[in-house]
Amino acid sequence: MQIIANGLTTVETPRLLKFLQDYVAKESVERFVVGRPMQTNGRESENLQHVQKFVEQLQKALPDIPVTWWDERYTSVMAHQTMLDSGIGKMARRNKALVDELSACIILQGWMERRK
Numbered sequence: 001m002q003i004i005a006n007g008l009t010t011v012e013t014p015r016l017l018k019f020l021q022d023y024v025a026k027e028s029v030e031r032f033v034v035g036r037p038m039q040t041n042g043r044e045s046e047n048l049q050h051v052q053k054f055v056e057q058l059q060k061a062l063p064d065i066p067v068t069w070w071d072e073r074y075t076s077v078m079a080h081q082t083m084l085d086s087g088i089g090k091m092a093r094r095n096k097a098l099v100d101e102l103s104a105c106i107i108l109q110g111w112m113e114r115r116k
Helices: 013-026 048-061 075-085 096-115
Strands: 032-036 067-071
Touching: 013 048, 032 048, 032 096, 048 067, 067 096, 075 096
Parallel strands: 032 067
Antiparallel strands: none
C-alpha cells in the first residue's frame, strides 16, 4: 500500500548491486528512491559523484526499474533524533548501519508523502 516506509537491511556498498539484483528477482519493485547527497546550502555534496556512479551501474543492471532522487539533507540528524526519542541507548546510536537504515526510511517516507 506504500503508506509507511520500513527498513530492510544495511548492505555494504561493494555488495549492494548484487543484493538489489537478487532482491528484485524475488520481490516486486516499482522504483528505487536514492538519497541525493547535498550540502546544507543546497549545493551538491562531494559524495554525489560516488552515488551517481552507483546509480549508473544500477540503471544498467536493472534498466526497467526507474530511479528517483530525493534530497537526503538532515536525514542523519533526524535518524539520531528518532533514536533518542525512542529511547535507544547510547551505544546503539553509534551504530552507523542503524543510522543509515533509519535515514533510508526517512528518505523513502518523504518521497511517499510527497507523492500523495
